[in-house]
Amino acid sequence: MRRRLLAVLMVLMGAAALLLCIPLADAYARGRTEHLLLQRRSEAVRFADLADRMRTAADRAELSAEIGRYAQLYGAGVVVVDTAGATVARAGTGPASQAAAAAAIATGTPTGTSAGSGTHAGAVPNAVSEAEDARRRALTGRSTDRLPTLRPWGARTVVLAEPVGRDERVSGAVLMAVPTDAARRDVTVRWSLIAAGAVAAFAAAALVAAGIARWLLRPVLDLDRTVERLTAGRLQARAVSDSGPPELRRLRQHFNTMAQAMSDSIGRQRDFVADASHQLRNPLATLVLQLENVEPHLVPGPGLAEHTRALEEAERLEELLDGLLTLARVESGTAELTDQNVTRAVRDRVTAWTPVFRAAGLDLTAAGVPQDLRARALPDAAGRILDALLDNAVKFVPRGGHVEVRAGRGADGSVVVRVADDGPGVPEEQRGLLLRRFARAPEHQNVRGSGLGLAIADEIARISGGRLDVGGNVPHGLVIELRLRS
Numbered sequence: 467m468r469r470r471l472l473a474v475l476m477v478l479m480g481a482a483a484l485l486l487c488i489p490l491a492d493a494y495a496r497g498r499t500e501h502l503l504l505q506r507r508s509e510a511v512r513f514a515d516l517a518d519r520m521r522t523a524a525d526r527a528e529l530s531a532e533i534g535r536y537a538q539l540y541g542a543g544v545v546v547v548d549t550a551g552a553t554v555a556r557a558g559t560g561p562a563s564q565a566a567a568a569a570a571i572a573t574g575t576p577t578g579t580s581a582g583s584g585t586h587a588g589a590v591p592n593a594v595s596e597a598e599d600a601r602r603r604a605l606t607g608r609s610t611d612r613l614p615t616l617r618p619w620g621a622r623t624v625v626l627a628e629p630v631g632r633d634e635r636v637s638g639a640v641l642m643a644v645p646t647d648a649a650r651r652d653v654t655v656r657w658s659l660i661a662a663g664a665v666a667a668f669a670a671a672a673l674v675a676a677g678i679a680r681w682l683l684r685p686v687l688d689l690d691r692t693v694e695r696l697t698a699g700r701l702q703a704r705a706v707s708d709s710g711p712p713e714l715r716r717l718r719q720h721f722n723t724m725a726q727a728m729s730d731s732i733g734r735q736r737d738f739v740a741d742a743s744h745q746l747r748n749p750l751a752t753l754v755l756q757l758e759n760v761e762p763h764l765v766p767g768p769g770l771a772e773h774t775r776a777l778e779e780a781e782r783l784e785e786l787l788d789g790l791l792t793l794a795r796v797e798s799g800t801a802e803l804t805d806q807n808v809t810r811a812v813r814d815r816v817t818a819w820t821p822v823f824r825a826a827g828l829d830l831t832a833a834g835v836p837q838d839l840r841a842r843a844l845p846d847a848a849g850r851i852l853d854a855l856l857d858n859a860v861k862f863v864p865r866g867g868h869v870e871v872r873a874g875r876g877a878d879g880s881v882v883v884r885v886a887d888d889g890p891g892v893p894e895e896q897r898g899l900l901l902r903r904f905a906r907a908p909e910h911q912n913v914r915g916s917g918l919g920l921a922i923a924d925e926i927a928r929i930s931g932g933r934l935d936v937g938g939n940v941p942h943g944l945v946i947e948l949r950l951r952s
Contacts, residue, residue, distance in 0.1 A: 468683050491660050494657070498656075503626065506626060507626060509536060510642050511628055512532075513642075517640060518637065530555045537558035542643060543556075544558055544640065544642050546638060554638060600639075601627055603627060605629065605639050606636070609627070616653055618650055618657065620646065624643075625641060627642070682714075685709060685718055686714065688706060688718070689705050689717070692704060701729040704726075753780055754777065754781060805841075806847065806848060808873060812835050814849065815856065819853075823860055828865065828868070829869070830869050830870075832870075841950035842951055843926075843930035844930045850926055851926055851948050856885065858920055859944075864890070867888055881951075882947055886943060886944070889942070920934070930950060
């Protein structure tokens with residue numbers, strides 16, 4: 467959740483940074499372009515004024531000298547043309563001079579005197595178009611009032627024009643090809659500073675966003691861990707984080723209140739079951755003892771058979787109370803998880819149950835049990851669960867059957883203890899009932915037992931952070947797997 471929240475915040479902050487930086491960078495580029503236009507246009511106006519006052523060869527020489535000095539100083543190209551497109555004066559060398567001369571050359575009109583060398587317009591086709599457009603506007607009495615916005619990857623020169631004369635007295639035009647290297651360099655530097663500032667602001671905002679996300683989600687994560695502990699049976703777990711917004715702090719208080727009420731309610735239920743089971747055991751034990759004492763005084767016949775059935779039911783009730791008491795103790799247990807040797811537990815329980823299986827006409831074997839297989843669980847959880855699984859097998863597997871116990875590690879690294887038999891098995895639709903309390907298949911209602919053994923084993927596994935899985939064996943039989951975290 468924290469990653470998703472940070473991803474959303476990063477996207478929003480990145481979009482905000484772009485929305486701020488792009489207009490700012492574009493505004494600076496436009497401003498720098500306008501500044502360049504104003505600077506060079508003032509020079510073009512001065513040259514147009516000199517050309518307008520030109521009457522003699524001396525005036526022409528003065529104009530050529532002025533534009534020559536300007537072209538040499540700024541690396542620009544300047545061309546003065548008349549209304550017919552003939553070049554009156556020209557100055558500058560290189561690409562700037564080529565762009566400035568392009569308009570006059572493109573018209574096919576012979577050039578006049580110049581203070582620099584010319585070149586064919588085909589070398590600079592874009593400059594020809596811009597210069598020709600600027601020349602036509604100037605010959606109609608309109609000055610260049612806008613240049614293409616300068617960007618780091620823009621044109622190396624821009625062309626502007628100024629009419630010679632005004633209104634109906636327009637007698638020519640001054641064309642200037644202005645290098646943009648310095649302006650583009652300024653734009654590049656300013657854009658770099660803007661980008662660096664945006665990156666720094668984004669990094670700072672990311673750090674703030676990470677802190678805010680941590681502050682917002684710390685109580686949520688604490689609640690999540692607390693719910694996980696409660697689900698695992700640790701009813702005393704409580705949310706302890708006192709950070710975050712006021713709404714989440716109130717939620718933590720309400721959650722702890724709810725958890726305490728739930729713990730108290732479950733505790734009272736478990737105490738009642740435990741107390742009732744414990745209190746009923748004494749009179750029930752007395753009843754069983756009295757029934758056993760009466761047995762020698764009964765003569766063979768219907769009365770003795772009824773007495774035997776009553777004694778069996780009393781013993782079954784006593785076994786049921788023992789199961790309920792054990793289940794209540796397991797559910798209310800507060801023991802911490804400990805490191806256990808599962809290998810030793812499996813071998814000890816198989817050794818202990820082998821005589822029982824032999825007496826029942828069953829074969830019990832252990833195979834594939836590696837050395838020093840360890841897991842974290844409640845004290846003696848593996849042994850207690852294995853007792854329940856083997857007890858279930860000895861009750862329901864017919865004589866001559868085989869039960870095999872295996873242990874190893876699963877694909878996820880967990881410890882797996884597997885008890886498989888070749889008995890009749892359980893239909894797939896009924897397997898989910900095996901771990902429920904008091905669950906019995908209709909055909910097994912008369913089998914001795916309380917129906918709590920597997921439920922108790924499943925509860926021990928759950929509190930230990932593991933689980934029991936029930937499946938079918940091939941070609942027939944039942945497989946129950948215990949999984950514990952290592």
